[in-house]
Amino acid sequence: MRVYLLIMLLFSGISFAQNTITGSVTDGNKQSIPGANVVVVGENSGASTDFDGSFKLTTNAKLPFSIKVSAVGFESKTINVTAANQKVNVILKDEETKLDEIVVSASRTPERVLESPVTIERMGVQEIKRTASPSFYDGLENMKEVQMNTSSMSFKSINTRGFATVANTRFMQLVDGMDNSSPLLNFVLGNMIGVSEIDVQSVELLPGASSALYGANAFNGILFMTSKSPFTNQGISTYFKYGVTSQEAAGTNGYYDFGIRFAHAFNKYFAAKANFTYMEATDWYATNYNDKTRAGIDRTNPGYDGINVYGDEASTNIKGVGLKLEAMGLIPAGASNLLPNTTVSRTGYNEIDLTDNKAANKKIDFSFHGRPFGDERLEIIWQSKFGTGNAVYQGANRYYLNDFFMQQHKLEFKGKNFFLRGYTTSEDGGHSYDMIFTGINVNRKWKDDNTWFGQYAGAYIQGTLAGMTPEQAHAAGRATADTGRFLPGTAEFKNAFNQVINEADVLSGSKLVDNSKIYHSDANYNFRDIIKFAEIQLGGSFRAYELNSHGRIYTDANGPIDYNEYGAYAQLMKKFLDDRLKFTGSIRYDKSKNFDGNYSPRLSLVYSGGEKRNHNFRGSFQTGFRNPSTQDQYIGFNIGSAVLIGSAPDNLTRFSETFNLSAEGQAYSGGNATKDMTGLDAYGNSYIASSVNAFSAMAGSNPVAAAALLKKSRANYVKPEEVKAFELGYRSVFEGMSIDLNGYYNIYNNFIGTLNVISPFYGTAQDNPNIAAGTSDPGVQSIRAIQNGEYRVYQLYTNSDVEIHSLGFGVGLSKKVISDFEVGLNYNYAQFDFDQEKDPSFEPGFNTPKHRIKMSVGNDKLFKNFGFSVSGRWNSEYLWQAGFADGIIKSATVIDAQINYGIPKLKSVVKLGAANIGGKEYYQVIGAGLIGQQYFASWTINP
Known part of the structure; x- marks a missing residue:
């Protein structure tokens, strides 16, 4: 009891020493600015404004002190606080400051975008609010450098700088420091276990190789998503979206998306938050019936193998069948000579008959945050994330991820100059299945392959003897062999289908089994408060895989496969010439179980010219490498x-x-x-x-x-494959216009294929x-x-032994024109060089358009509480090469738009939006569904 009283007295004493500052932040038109940062100068304590621009800041700083108020698109302002419980009303002046934002990911230390040593893109709270896409994750496609590959409405893969795939093992996605990659598949499943859009604080994108700081898988780029802290963003927030999707193949269908966030700081020592989101829609139907090996659609071709038709992969040379029938005495000697030397495939089932075509995603996460000293000198975080849903994943085959479940748990210690975290990722395949083997084995349920091909050959011979043409004989052979076929929609078909998708043996089933795990830890320390001549950081990571597909996908039938890798890095950052020239040097060593270690250096220079140091020139060289994935x-x-x-x-x-x-x-x-x-x-x-x-x-x-x-x-x-990456860039804010130019040249060796x-x-x-x-x-x-x-x-x-080269450049422009109208334009060019004659059987799979243009126009203050935005993008056509199917992705023009209205009394925003307005349906992946239109209405409450 005495100890309890002493603790109470101590906490009371601390509370008496606190100062609480309240106030509001508005613009020159007296409109509130939500999401503005309010920070005590020289301290770690801070707060953010809520929907109506209000804030409440509690600090231990002694009076008098100063607070700095900043927001994207406005000039920062410093205010002196001289009295306890002072109320501060701040008016910020508009300014184009996108390139003056603070980012962390490029160098693992806070720095202005202008001074970043490499290309970096950022999306903050304001950009998320104004996105015209159905979700903030969809809106990432409008960022410069980003290429989105849609395999399913609930599974979208992000890529930068070429060599795009759905199963993108060359690109990383981190949410609050946790890698979102599937332990079994080694690539990110979109936003299935990501973050809710009402909990996103910022998104940062590093295009290109980043192995020097982030390791082996940071080969084509990294996406960082940071969620809001319950210490600075409290209350109950929620959103609800309803809309429709429209596609010629699927028709018009409903679309639902709901999310809620709870966050509360109980005191300055402890805070917690929880999120729940739910999305459900009808997926884009995949109805590409072109033949994989021949141009066009010709189902009368005996060896037809349709892209979105499954079961027709079971094929054989029909003359060989005839020889076997002769040997067995089932047809007369010599009769096989009547059979053509051609491949015949079984009659398959369309994809839309082998899936319920539902896209869904449910996410739950919660975290507990403790600050033992009452400030940001030390924060201890426990975070748990759970995600489940339905999606179609396309790799070598098409797979329906049905009730796929993934979870992550993290314990992190972080402070001003360090972090130490450990987390685990585990997954369960649920009721997922392979659609190709579903088609193959449903066929085998009603007739085995040997019988089917034997009946086909026998009927063909009889037809030929009766005077039929080869085309007629093939049709007779298929009609005879297909006798007894289970037709979609019948009870026989449904029964066979359910048996197949619940059986893991590929000889009779198609179920995917997966209980794989990852154990990961990493740490970083910045010595800037100890070593003064330069900013030095040290860090490292360790990862252990436990692969467990029970022999279905990996060779782990007799038990899980264990595999591990580790790495360590160092970075030195130093400024010269009156702090105008910034040098950054990094090096990382990584070692994987089955391969020799690799060193990844990075060197960069940034020079800030001009009187206001707003002309920033940068150049960098770095090497990257990618260990072969567990697959x-x-x-x-x-x-x-x-x-x-x-x-x-x-x-x-x-x-x-x-x-x-x-x-x-x-x-x-x-x-x-x-x-x-x-x-x-x-x-x-x-x-x-x-x-x-x-x-x-x-x-x-x-x-x-x-x-x-x-x-x-x-x-x-x-x-391991390797890349040498050279990059030059220029950033500036000049006469109200933000300019961002970059060019790169990459040399790839030992490219994996x-x-x-x-x-x-x-x-x-x-x-x-x-x-x-x-x-x-x-x-x-x-x-x-x-x-x-x-x-x-x-x-x-x-x-491949052939060296591959790729190059590209990008231009990004944005400017406020005519009052508060903001216009943005960016262009990306990309090409690669591969001598196919030197390695004719190798498919490099660049899968990237040579030209991409993206534009946007918007005004958050068209008139009181009303705003709008329109974004458009265009890409040239390009070749898609992948294990499932090859083909040409045609050029596409896509326009998204939204209007929003704020209701301050309800702390709400109502938004009406549409994606691909009036546009043609388009592919992003050969084999996936054509992307149609989406129309939605949303209501967001954000106190």
């Missing part, structure tokens, strides 16, 4: 048309399949009835798939010439086998294996 190393995933094989040495022996051999194959294999195939066969005894395709096309007419086309694969095990190979069940793969040597020759035996269809197709992860 590149440990995957062992049958996708139907091929098996994806990671190249970690222990992975190659863990992956194994057993195949039955024909009588001829048994003769070449020492009488063995079966053949065990492992990853060692994929990398050590295989042909490049493109050479086999060329061989097959010519083998019937000229076998000798055809054999000369065969090329043995010599793919090496995958190793995939290579399709074909491994024969018997014989030895070799260049230009001597077809005249007879069947005792191992090379000839390998040809016979290919001709007999006794081979396995693999997709290997490897590196």
Whole structure:
């Protein structure tokens, strides 16, 4: 009891020493400025204004003291406080100060955007408020350098500076310091476990390589999202959006989005907050029925393989089926000669029949914040985040993430000059499934492949004997084989579908199983208060993976795979020439379990010219590297048309399949009835798939010439890829106009990609086998294996020996014109150089338009409490290359717009908005749905 009384007296004494300052912040038109920062000069204590511009600041500073009030788009102002409980009313003058904002991510220390050593983009509270997109995350697409790749309405992947994919392992996304990447997949699932838009404090984007400070995966860029502190942003905030989506394939459907935030500072020592968001919509229907291997849509083609049609991946050479039927005595001898040497595929199911086409996302997070000293000298944070939802992810196949669940938990200690954090990420695949294997195995539920192809061949032969043309005979063969097919919507189809998606074995099911985890820790210390001659920082990180797909995706059937990596870095920052010239030097060392360590240096200079130091020139050089992802190393995933094989040495022996051999194959294999195939066969005894395709096309007419086309694969095990990045830039605020120019040149070595190979069940793969040597020759035996269809197709992860170059430049302009109208314009150019002739089987997958233009115009104060904004973007057409499908992404023009009205008495903003107004539907990913229009109304209450 005595101790309790002493503590109460101590806290009472502290409370008596506090000063509380209240007030408001408005502009020259007496309109409130929400989100303005109010900071005690020389102290860490501060506050932010609420919706109506009011603030309350509690500090231990002794009177008199000064406070500094700042807001984006306004000149900062310093006010002297001379009395306790003083009320301060501040009027800020408009000023274009976007490039004068403070950012942290570029150098891990606060600095003005103008003085950043590299290109950086920022979105703050005001930009989020005025975005014309359906959500703030969608609005990131309007930032300079950003390219968005939409796989699903609830799964959007961000990229910068080329080599974009949906599964973007080259780009990082951090929320409050936590990497949002999936432990199993190694890439970010959009904003599925990100942050609520009413809890976003700021978004910072670093385009390009950033490995010197952020490690191996910061190869193409990093997105930083920082949430609001419950100490400075308190109260209950909420929003509700309702709208419709419109797409020709899906029609018009409802769209719901709701979020609520609770935050309270109980005293200066303890605060807490919680967020909940819910979004539900009908996803964009994927209805691209073009053939993957031929131009156009021709479902009468016997080997048709539609992009968004699944089950037709099960295919075979129909002449080979006839030979087997002859050997089994099921058709007369010689009848197989009536069959063409062509590939026939099973009849597949459209994607819209294999998913409920729902996009949904639910997020919950909470955090507890403690300040033992009552200020920001030390803050201890426990944060937990949970996200679940439905989305379509496109990798080598199309996958429906159904009730996919991911969670993160973090403990962090941070102060003015340091942080120490540790967090864990875990996930559960829920009821997710592979749509290609769903189609394949629903087909097998009503008729196995051997029976189907046998019936097709038999009906084709009968039709030919009856005088049918080849086209008619193919149609008769398919009609006969499709007898008994389960039709979508029937009870038989639904029953088979539910059985398949709940079974993980790819021979009969399609369920994705995943219980993988990441354990991560990192720390940083800035010695600026100890070492005066320069600002020096030291830091490091450690990460451990626990891969656990239960053998469904990785080779972890016998238990989880453990994998770890660590890194350490140092940075020195020094100013010269009356603080006009800033030098920054950084270096980082990273080591991963299966690879040698890598050093990543970065050197940069920034010179601030002009009387007001508002002409800032910068130049930087840095190297970056990317360790092969866990997929590149440990995957062992049958996708139907091929098996994806990671190249970690222990992975190659863990992956194994057993195949039955024909009588001829048994003769070449020492009488063995079966053949065990492992990853060692994929990398050590295989042909490049493109050479086999060329061989097959010519083998019937000229076998000798055809054999000369065969090329043995010599793919090496995958190793880290590297980039050397050069950048020049200029930033300025000149006569009210913000100018940001940048140019870059990148050199990539050991670029990671995939290579399709074909491994024969018997014989030895070799260049230009001597077809005249007879069947005792191992090379000839390998040809016979290919001709007999006794081979396995693999997709290997490897590196290209060809050096890849990319370059680009960007221009960003913004200016306030005609009172409070603000106009923005930016342009990005990007191209790459890859000599395809030196590596004809390698797909670099640049997947980036050469030209992109984005424009915006808006006015937050068109008249009292009323504002609007319009944004537009255009991109030129470009080639999309990916494991699932290749194709041309056509040029697109997209216009978004919104009007908003503030209701100060209710502390509310009502917004009406539309995305892709009147525009054509457009693709961002070949294989995903066309993006249509969205119209919405929202009501946000933010006290």
